[in-house]
Each structure stands twice: as structure tokens, then as C-alpha cells.
Amino acid sequence: MSVLDIKKLAAYRAKSFRLTKLHRVKTRGQALHFVDHRGYVFFWPIKGIDFPSLWTAVAGDRPVSDAHDDPGHITWGWKDKALDQKIWYYAKILRRKSTIISLGIAPYFYALSDNFGSPGEDYILAYEEGRLTRAAKQVYEALLKEGALNTIDLRRSANLGIARDSEFNRALEILQADFKILPVGIADAGSWHYSFIYEIVTRHYPTLPEQARKIGESEASQKLLELYFNSVGAAQQNDIQRLLGWKTDLTARAIRKLISDGKISKLNIPGKNEEFLALAQLGG
Template sequence: MIDLDTLQKRAAHYRERTYRTALSLRLHGPQEAVDFVNERGFVYFWPIKDHDLPNLWYATVGARPVPNNHDDPGHVTWGWKDDLLDKRVWYYAKLIHKKATIVSLAMVPYFYTLSPNYGDYENDYLVQYRNGLMSAEMKNIYEALLKNGPLHTLDLHKQAHMTSSDKKYVFDKTLTDLQAEMKIAPVGIAAAGRWGYAMIYDITARYYPEIVEKARFISEAKAQQTILHSYFRSVGMANVTSIQRMFGWEKTYIQQACDYLAEQDEIIPFPDAQRSNTVYFINDIFHLQ
């Protein structure tokens, strides 16, 4: 009879493969990075404490912390990310938990379905604003991009009328909030400013119209089922609480998605008697030795 401890150890071994932390599986170039994201569906750029998810850093250098020194060989990942921003090979933004996330183009419509966007990017934001669901700063930055097209951060500061030094924190936070709602995304790098480096932003729906079109035909339930299946394929095991911590979904919807995946034999529920809980494992875990 298999026990929970054995399954958890198998899940840890399973993640060595899916996270590519094993030396033989490491990434060595931008195309391998793209293939990794396509394989996993979505990953973090950096490792994020208390949030299990594959990330580009671990897959390139192994499971070690990100150092402060800028000459670490692992920082080659930064160059890959910047060079690929305008290639439309993946979707990069501060998305899950407002942290740097890379999503495959096949998976991103499912995330867009769950965002507060409804297909009319020129007007939807006004409804949000009138309903008190969008700050004035978010509206100003969004309208600057809507009116002027893609802008790097220095020009965006000016066009959004947020140039004073005391506005920097609010500006940066607002950029993150807009990315988390999939309203805007980084789409390139400009040689601008003191350091010759400034992120270029555009409106997600305008830059990636195919994402919006595909999302039209995806229900919220299907989106959650698909994202959750991809998540289980990456991490091997999870419970409702850890899933909620990762995605912020209501527990009722998480349970419904887990029940669906269990009915499809994609995941298997296993009781955690010690915590009066149920842990779900991807089917493959039961076949590992």
C-alpha cells in the first residue's frame, strides 16, 4: 500500500525533470528556453519563495538562489528574455502573483479568459473605471498607450503625466497592476535613459489580437481546468489551499476543476489524514519508482 510520504518523495523526483534542475536537462540557449515554456505552459522567470512553479533560472543553472552579482553565468536568462520580447514567441508580463511570468502562446488565451477584459480594449477599461475598479493612474497610463501606441517607460512617464520623482513608486506599481490584469505587456527594449535601457509597453489586446480572439471561445471553467492541468503536470502534486495561494481563485471553483480532472483520470485524490485534507497527484506520480 503506497503512503503519502512516498508519493511526496516521488513528486519531488518528478519535479527534477519538469523543472529541469537535473544537470542533463538544463537549458543552453533561447530556443531551448522557448521549448521549455511551450512544454510547461507557464513558468516564472525567477524562483518565487513559497510558490512552486518551474522557472527559467532553475532550468538554466539548477536549484540555487539568484545572486546579487550581475556577472553570474545564470543571468544569461535576462538576455534571452529581453531579446525575445519583440519576437512574439511567448507572453511575458508580471502576471501570476504580479511576478515575472512567461506563458506559452498556446496557454495564454486561457489566462486572458480569466482576466477582467471582454474583447473591446478601446472601451472596456472605461466601464471598469466608472465602476471604481480601475485607479486614475491605471487609466492615465492605459490611455497614454491607447493614444500613442507602444511607448518606453520614459515617454510613458511623460504621456501619463507622472514625471515627478514622488510618482515613481506609484508609476511602477501601476505598470504591475495593469500587467496583472493583462491590459498591457512589455513588448521590447529601447536604448533610452541614463542606462540606455527602458522597457517598451503596449496594450496586450492590440499587440496580441489572436489571444483575444481565441479567448472568446473559452469558458471560465475550461480556462481553470486547462491551467490547473498544466500546473499539475509541472508540480506533480497540490491541494486546494496551495492552488488558491498560487492563482487566487475561489475554493469552490478550484474544487470543481479538481473534480473534473479527477473524473478525466488526469489527477488522483489522496487523503492527508494528518491535516484532514486531500492532496491531488498527477497520474504519472503513481507509476514512478
């Protein structure tokens, strides 16, 4: 079995993650190109997960700064201004963390979600099967009835005013991760005068279900996995499942297809009894 060249991998990620000053993202237009090229990225870097983020593409490989005037926080403004402009798909998706997805790739994610029929009915089945909490069901029903609402009004309309913050926030994360709701704007509301406005996904992107309906499970998983390897270069199977949240059999089938198509290979790290999956060009 060939070996994984660690130096080649580091150089590959420095370019794909935009870590070097030469490749840094400097404008909103470049940010959109970065997202479209990668297919999907995190907004912030996530500890323990090797994956591109808009923050590191702008600020480099360093922790997110607490200083409000840090140059890297220009990403915050880009993200907020883009919420209602439909230039990309933004929500808490991967690991239930802030994720930006290219509009051309969003249907592949949606095809793997638990949304099969009518948006007004799918959530009921999800709740009955235990995939939605009661709070998530109430939040979704409030948006179905009232339309887009800021976080303050949404909590009130969902009858969660006295619920714990963690219960309400978890409901928002569950619904976003399953492509049922997403933030579509910013409202001057709450004590911080800053509140996300949430809407039903199929109202904001009405053509998404039809686009996804044409994509089968195998095609969707292979596309997303290929984009994953084009970003990270090399990984182990558990890395893939940690990020994408796929079951073992789905992950294994997608891996086998990419191997058979010659897009990735099995490689070892010298001196370690560990098997990696990697782009063939990263072999030593």
C-alpha cells in the same frame, strides 16, 4: 485514501523543473521548448511558491545571483531579445511577477481575464468598478493615445511624472496582470540606459481576443489547472489559488473536473492530517 510518495514527488519535480544537470536548459531554443512544454512558468523563482522558472531550469535550484557574470543570467538576454519577436507571452502575470506563457496557452489566460469587449472600453468599466487605480487608467489611456512608449515617456505622457515610483509601478503591474499591457521591447532611456517599452496587448497580439472568445471559463480553468499539476505534481487547493489568483468556487469546480476525469487524485502525506491533490502516479 492513498498516500503521497514524497520521494516520487521530489524526483518528478526535479525533472519537470529541469533541476538536474542532465535536463538543464542550455540554449534559447531549449528555453522556448521548455515554456511550450510546461505551458507557463515564472521567469525568476518566487520565494514560497513551488513552480518552474526559467532561471532554475538554466541555473539549477539556487538563489538568483547578484553577480552580473553568473551563467544563469543568460536568461536575461533571452528574455529581452524575445520581447518583440512574439515567441512567447512575457509580462507580470502570476502573483504580479515576471511570467512567461506559451503562445498556445495565452488565450486560456485571456479567457479568464476581465477583458470582455472593446479594449477601448473595457478599461473604463474596470476603473468605474474599482479594479483599476487612477494611475493605471492614466497609463492605459496614454498608450491608447500615443502607441508604444518606453517607461520614461509613458510616465510623462500619463501625467505621473511627480507621482511616487510605487504608484506608477503598481499601475504597470495591475495592467499587466489583467492582460491589458505588456513589455514589447527595450529602449536606451533613463539613467540606466535600459527601459521597457510598453504596448496595449491587443495591438501586439491582435488575434488574442478572438482566440480567447472561443474558450469558456470551465475549459480555460481546467486546461490551466491540468498544466499546473503537470508541472508541480502535487499541491493543496490554497497553493493553486495563491498562484493563479482564482476564487474558491472556480478553483473547486476545476479540481472536481480533473478528479472526475482521473487526471488527479486526493492523497495524504503519511503521519500528517493534510489532504493533497496529486497526479495518480505519485501515490505510494
